Amino acid sequence: xxxxxxxxxxxxxxxxxxxxxxxxxxxxxxxxxxxxxxxxxxxxxxxxxxxxxxxxxxxxxxxxxxxxxxxxxxxxxxxxxxxxxxxxxxxxxxxxxxxxxxxxxxxxxxxxxxxxxxxxxxxxxxxxxxxxxxxxxxxxxxxxxxxxxxxxxxxxxxxxxxxxxxxxxxxxxxxxxxxxxxxxxxxxxxxxxxxxxxxxxxxxxxxxxxxxxxxxxxxxxxxxxxxxxxxxxxxxxxxxxxxxxxxxxxxxxxxxxxxxxxxxxxxxxxxxxxxxxxxxxxxxxxxxxxxxxxxxxxxxxxxxxxxxxxxxxxxxxxxxxxxxxxxxxxxxxxxxxxxxxxxxxxxxxxxxxxxxxxxxxxxxxxxxxxxxxxxxxxxxxxxxxxxxxxxxxxxxxxxxxxxxxxxxxxxxxxxxxxxxxxxxxxxxxxxxxxxxxxxxxxxxxxxxxxxxxxxxxxxxxxxxxxxxxxxxxxxxxxxxxxxxxxxxxxxxxxxxxxxxxxxxxxxxxxxxxxxxxxxxxxxxxxxxxxxxxxxxxxxxxxxxxxxxxxxxxxxxxxxxxxxxxxxxxxxxxxxxxxxxxxxxxxxxxxxxxxxxxxxxxxxxxxxxxxxxxxxxxxxxxxxxxxxxxxxxxxxxxxxxxxxxxxxxxxxxxxxxxxxxxxxxxxxxxxxxxxxxxxxxxxxxxxxxxxxxxxxxxxxxxxxxxxxxxxxxxxxxxxxxxxxxxxxxxxxxxxxxxxxxxxxxxxxxxxxxxxxxxxxxxxxxxxxxxxxxxxxxxxxxxxxxxxxxxxxxxxxxxxxxxxxxxxxxxxxxxxxxxxxxxxxxxxxxxxxxxxxxxxxxxxxxxxxxxxxxxxxxxxxxxxxxxxxxxxxxxxxxxxxxxxxx
Numbered sequence: 001x002x003x004x005x006x007x008x009x010x011x012x013x014x015x016x017x018x019x020x021x022x023x024x025x026x027x028x029x030x031x032x033x034x035x036x037x038x039x040x041x042x043x044x045x046x047x048x049x050x051x052x053x054x055x056x057x058x059x060x061x062x063x064x065x066x067x068x069x070x071x072x073x074x075x076x077x078x079x080x081x082x083x084x085x086x087x088x089x090x091x092x093x094x095x096x097x098x099x100x101x102x103x104x105x106x107x108x109x110x111x112x113x114x115x116x117x118x119x120x121x122x123x124x125x126x127x128x129x130x131x132x133x134x135x136x137x138x139x140x141x142x143x144x145x146x147x148x149x150x151x152x153x154x155x156x157x158x159x160x161x162x163x164x165x166x167x168x169x170x171x172x173x174x175x176x177x178x179x180x181x182x183x184x185x186x187x188x189x190x191x192x193x194x195x196x197x198x199x200x201x202x203x204x205x206x207x208x209x210x211x212x213x214x215x216x217x218x219x220x221x222x223x224x225x226x227x228x229x230x231x232x233x234x235x236x237x238x239x240x241x242x243x244x245x246x247x248x249x250x251x252x253x254x255x256x257x258x259x260x261x262x263x264x265x266x267x268x269x270x271x272x273x274x275x276x277x278x279x280x281x282x283x284x285x286x287x288x289x290x291x292x293x294x295x296x297x298x299x300x301x302x303x304x305x306x307x308x309x310x311x312x313x314x315x316x317x318x319x320x321x322x323x324x325x326x327x328x329x330x331x332x333x334x335x336x337x338x339x340x341x342x343x344x345x346x347x348x349x350x351x352x353x354x355x356x357x358x359x360x361x362x363x364x365x366x367x368x369x370x371x372x373x374x375x376x377x378x379x380x381x382x383x384x385x386x387x388x389x390x391x392x393x394x395x396x397x398x399x400x401x402x403x404x405x406x407x408x409x410x411x412x413x414x415x416x417x418x419x420x421x422x423x424x425x426x427x428x429x430x431x432x433x434x435x436x437x438x439x440x441x442x443x444x445x446x447x448x449x450x451x452x453x454x455x456x457x458x459x460x461x462x463x464x465x466x467x468x469x470x471x472x473x474x475x476x477x478x479x480x481x482x483x484x485x486x487x488x489x490x491x492x493x494x495x496x497x498x499x500x501x502x503x504x505x506x507x508x509x510x511x512x513x514x515x516x517x518x519x520x521x522x523x524x525x526x527x528x529x530x531x532x533x534x535x536x537x538x539x540x541x542x543x544x545x546x547x548x549x550x551x552x553x554x555x556x557x558x559x560x561x562x563x564x565x566x567x568x569x570x571x572x573x574x575x576x577x578x579x580x581x582x583x584x585x586x587x588x589x590x591x592x593x594x595x596x597x598x599x600x601x602x603x604x605x606x607x608x609x610x611x612x613x614x615x616x617x618x619x620x621x622x623x624x625x626x627x628x629x630x631x632x633x634x635x636x637x638x639x640x641x642x643x644x645x646x647x648x649x650x651x652x653x654x655x656x657x658x659x660x661x662x663x664x665x666x667x668x669x670x671x672x673x674x675x676x677x678x679x680x681x682x683x684x685x686x687x688x689x690x691x692x693x694x695x696x697x698x699x700x701x702x703x704x705x706x707x708x709x710x711x712x713x714x715x716x717x718x719x720x721x722x723x724x725x726x727x728x729x730x731x732x733x734x735x736x737x738x739x740x741x742x743x744x745x746x747x748x749x750x751x752x753x754x755x756x757x758x759x760x761x762x763x764x765x766x767x768x769x770x771x772x773x774x775x776x777x778x779x780x781x782x783x784x785x786x787x788x789x790x791x792x793x794x795x796x797x798x799x800x801x802x803x804x805x806x807x808x809x810x811x812x813x814x815x816x817x818x819x820x821x822x823x824x825x826x827x828x829x830x831x832x833x834x835x836x837x838x839x840x841x842x843x844x845x846x847x848x849x850x851x852x853x854x855x856x857x858x859x860x861x862x863x864x865x866x867x868x869x870x871x872x873x874x875x876x877x878x879x880x881x882x883x884x
Contacts, residue, residue: 009192013157020139026123035137042136042214120151144207153218154209161205161430170550175203204404236320255694297730301675309658317654321672329622331549336525344522360399362415384414386440386451459500463517495558496522530663542742556598605631674734692766728825784849795863803870
């Protein structure tokens with residue numbers, strides 16, 4: 001049995017073939033069968049859509065749901081069947097909401113996934129054949145041509161102008177020239193010039209390579225394996241809701257115990273009856289509707305994010321976005337467009353010409369002092385012909401490029417100048433890494449011309465002439481040569497990749513012949529237009545943005561400075577090799593002090609994410625390549641690109657950006673903060689009622705009074721009265737100031753000490769009014785007294801809705817009727833309360849007594865006291881803050 005060849009880049013191609021027992025004729029059928037048994041399929045672990053069953057079961061894996069199930073069981077045991085059925089109904093509603101949202105997210109993700117390479121070309125039994133990529137085995141001889149996706153890791157044994165685009169794996173935006181020669185020293189996989197990697201593609205030329213690794217043994221496979229070693233963890237929101245559930249359980253159990261003790265000491269009743277009362281209070285003290293309303297809060301936030309092109313795969317991650325304090329972002333395809341774009345052109349005697357337009361769009365303008373397109377006619381003619389690239393228009397204005405991105409940039413430039421490939425092509429020679437240029441021989445008006453595009457230093461060595469604005473040939477003097485060199489240096493220092501254009505007229509075109517200099521083109525992978533304001537918004541929101549890329553240090557730092565990531569005084573950039581040589585203390589300091597990291601391996605990105613998390617940061621990681629996947633999964637919020645992103649990156653993420661725009665992340669974070677505030681106000685709203693109810697029960701019993709409310713009446717208030725308004729509160733849109741404050745502390749609980757004063761004020765008002773009316777009407781009968789208590793608590797909670805819409809600002813400032821869903825919920829709640837109080841069937845079911853209209857109006861008006869108390873509390877709270 002053969003073994004996969006490790007470090008194949010360090011040995012000759014002959015040695016690789018010898019170890020893998022293969023050669024120029026490829027594998028035999030017998031060898032192929034044996035190796036397929038030994039190595040298995042050339043495929044990665046299945047990451048298909050989650051099953052419906054798993055998504056349903058996942059919704060029950062929640063501490064709050066467990067507590068409700070216990071409450072339902074207690075209700076069954078004590079024969080409170082209505083309570084039990086209502087609680088189970090709430091659990092079912094919660095399950096449906098969570099399932100629907102995550103099922104839709106998985107469906108959207110599946111639609112985004114691109115088709116993987118299914119077939120490839122190999123030589124077997126000395127014959128050229130097409131096979132399924134999954135049937136490849138080590139030792140197979142791959143035949144790769146321009147545009148082919150590489151189906152496995154392989155050692156190059158022959159290449160002609162072969163270059164591969166490895167951006168999806170290494171983050172390097174410029175195609176890599178391949179070579180057959182072995183390396184003399186060990187190096188990282190991104191620097192191995194004689195290897196090609198699964199999931200990358202051939203940008204130009206032709207390559208033959210021996211497969212050295214398949215499936216999980218490939219570089220992409222090893223990354224997929226490392227993802228399994230990253231244990232799934234609860235989201236920040238799940239931790240908060242678990243803690244809230246524990247708090248509610250403590251309150252409920254403590255209340256029930258207190259009620260039992262007080263009742264035992266005060267009431268003249270049997271222990272068994274008192275135990276039933278206490279259990280009823282225990283069940284009543286739990287806000288049954290809380291899991292459902294929290295799911296609705298998340299669902300509303302998730303829906304709003306989807307409308308802004310952010311698909312949330314894990315619904316609980318919606319709120320966690322509000323606590324993001326650091327974003328680790330890739331460069332290529334995330335901050336930049338992953339498109340080489342010519343932004344400047346220049347010729348001798350001419351001013352710099354700016355070229356507008358982004359990416360592969362064929363529209364743009366030429367802006368320069370006294371610009372005349374005719375003066376650049378030769379320039380655009382070379383751009384139109386000296387390439388083997390093409391553009392393929394797809395749906396939704398997406399464009400697929402065929403060929404080297406650099407050559408595509410010249411095609412786009414020519415299209416902007418309305419210059420087409422009209423000349424007859426006699427010969428086309430692709431870019432050669434030794435010559436450092438590409439050339440195209442054409443026929444023009446019965447004369448042969450040869451066009452050149454290449455490295456400026458190489459082209460300049462052969463240039464002896466140029467044409468002035470009148471079209472007359474002039475000598476390329478030393479001062480002019482110095483001017484061109486100075487221009488090249490200036491552009492290079494500003495992040496431009498500079499290429500020179502030249503041509504030769506005539507048929508004798510030997511290597512040492514002299515050329516006519518035509519001009520310079522400056523290209524770059526430009527930042528996305530929306531990135532600069534998005535980064536600024538992040539900084540205003542107290543969010544640190546870090547660039548972690550596989551690209552070169554100088555390029556990374558330049559882009560980081562342009563988009564505002566590398567802020568003043570923080571122009572440090574560290575490479576992977578530098579970080580590896582650091583001690584733990586030095587590494588931690590580097591992560592704290594630098595905003596740019598370059599030439600990173602996947603493991604180093606993972607290490608940086610972990611280091612930030614250990615410092616208490618809640619980390620969001622953006623990326624599109626396979627190399628980003630481990631850090632995407634390790635991060636608290638992994639964010640993958642939907643268009644440029646690989647399937648591995650999407651499957652490792654909690655959020656996928658449909659439009660690949662960095663600004664979409666900012667909108668999502670804003671929604672995350674709104675979601676947290678909505679979760680807080682809805683939870684607070686529900687807890688206020690439960691706290692007031694249990695306080696009313698305990699206080700009444702302490703004074704030797706009968707229970708002011710029955711369990712059924714309490715359940716109605718909890719489920720119906722609260723149940724409409726809490727869901728309406730989940731639709732609050734925020735104040736517009738969410739991105740002007742620091743991130744929400746990840747450890748900040750939904751219910752914390754800051755809102756306890758308002759909770760106490762509201763509960764005391766509701767309890768005081770309830771007991772006052774109960775004591776007043778008790779001589780008229782227990783049913784009428786309980787009816788009044790029901791009215792007060794129900795309508796007090798309806799007035800409390802206005803308090804909860806904003807825990808800091810006055811309702812009159814944000815607008816009494818600015819949320820239509822709250823208005824609808826209030827109107828419907830009032831209508832339902834009146835119906836059950838006045839309809840004989842429901843009145844008898846709940847044991848309500850009929851009351852006079854003036855009693856209605858008086859106690860409803862009294863219930864509004866909770867609104868005015870809330871307004872006063874907010875005023876004095878704000879006044880106290882201003883004094884400080």
